[in-house]
Amino acid sequence: MLWDAHCHLHDERITDREQQIQEALSLGIKRWVVCSTGPDDWSVVNSLCREKQFFIAAYGVHPWYLDNLPHQWEEKLYTLVKNTPSLIGECGLDFEREDQKLQEEVFQTQIIIAAELQRPLNIHCRKAWHRLFPILQPYLSKIPFFIIHAFSHNLHIAREVLKRGGYLSFASSILRPWNQERFSKLFQEIPLSGILVETDAPDIPLYSPETGLSGLSRLSHLELVASQICEWKSIEREKLEAYLEKQWMQILSLFQTPS
Numbered sequence: 001m002l003w004d005a006h007c008h009l010h011d012e013r014i015t016d017r018e019q020q021i022q023e024a025l026s027l028g029i030k031r032w033v034v035c036s037t038g039p040d041d042w043s044v045v046n047s048l049c050r051e052k053q054f055f056i057a058a059y060g061v062h063p064w065y066l067d068n069l070p071h072q073w074e075e076k077l078y079t080l081v082k083n084t085p086s087l088i089g090e091c092g093l094d095f096e097r098e099d100q101k102l103q104e105e106v107f108q109t110q111i112i113i114a115a116e117l118q119r120p121l122n123i124h125c126r127k128a129w130h131r132l133f134p135i136l137q138p139y140l141s142k143i144p145f146f147i148i149h150a151f152s153h154n155l156h157i158a159r160e161v162l163k164r165g166g167y168l169s170f171a172s173s174i175l176r177p178w179n180q181e182r183f184s185k186l187f188q189e190i191p192l193s194g195i196l197v198e199t200d201a202p203d204i205p206l207y208s209p210e211t212g213l214s215g216l217s218r219l220s221h222l223e224l225v226a227s228q229i230c231e232w233k234s235i236e237r238e239k240l241e242a243y244l245e246k247q248w249m250q251i252l253s254l255f256q257t258p259s
C-alpha cells in the first residue's frame with residue numbers, strides 16, 4: 001500500500017476530489033495525511049477526515065499564515081488534536097519570509113502541544129534548518145516522530161533529520177530534470193527506513209516540458225514519486241509498499257488506547 005504523507009485534499013482548488021481519490025485507489029494509493037494550514041481550515045479538514053476512515057488529519061498553523069491568528073488559537077488546537085486521531089501540521093519555519101521571530105513562537109507553541117499530547121509533527125522548513133533543530137531538540141523525547149515535508153536539501157541536513165528520528169518526505173520535485181542527479185545520489189545514502197512519500201496536492205506541480213511547472217498536482221502523482229524511489233534505491237515496489245504499510249500502522253497505533 002502507498003500512502004500520502006502530506007496533502008491538502010480539502011483545498012478548494014481540488015475540484016474533482018472524489019475522482020482523484022478513485023484514480024489514486026486504482027494505483028494502490030490508499031491512505032492520506034490531510035494537512036490543514038491554519039484555524040480557518042481546521043473544521044473543513046475535520047469534516048473530511050471524519051467522513052472516510054482512510055484519512056488522518058493534521059491540524060496546525062502554516063508559517064505563511066500567521067497574520068490575524070484568532071484569540072486562543074492554541075487552546076482550540078490543543079482541544080482539537082486531543083479529541084481526534086491527528087498529527088500537528090502543517091507547521092514550521094520559512095525564512096524566505098520576514099516574520100521570523102513570530103514564526104518561531106508559533107512553531108514552538110505547536111511543538112509543545114505535540115509533546116504534551118505525544119503526536120507527530122508534519123513540518124515545513126525552508127532556509128531555517130539552523131533554527132529548526134535547536135527549537136525541536138528539547139521536545140524530541142516526547143514526540144513520537146516528525147516528518148519533514150517535501151524534503152529537498154542536502155545529505156548533511158538529511159542526516160541531521162534522521163539522527164533525530166525524523167522522516168524525510170519526498171514529493172514530485174525529485175522528478176524534475178534539474179533535480180534528478182542530486183536526488184539520485186541522495187537516495188544512495190539514506191536508508192529506506194527514513195523515507196516517506198507525498199504529493200502536497202494541489203501544490204508542488206509535476207514538471208512537464210510543455211507546461212513547465214504550471215498547473216496543480218494530483219493524488220495520482222504519488223505513484224510516480226514511489227516508482228522513481230524504487231528505481232534509485234534498486235528495490236522492488238512490494239518492498240516499498242510493505243515498508244510504508246508498516247509506517248502507516250505505526251501512526252494508527254498512536255491513537256489506540258491500550259486495553
Ligand SMILES: [Zn+2]
Nearest residue numbers: 006035090200
Ligand atoms: Zn503543504
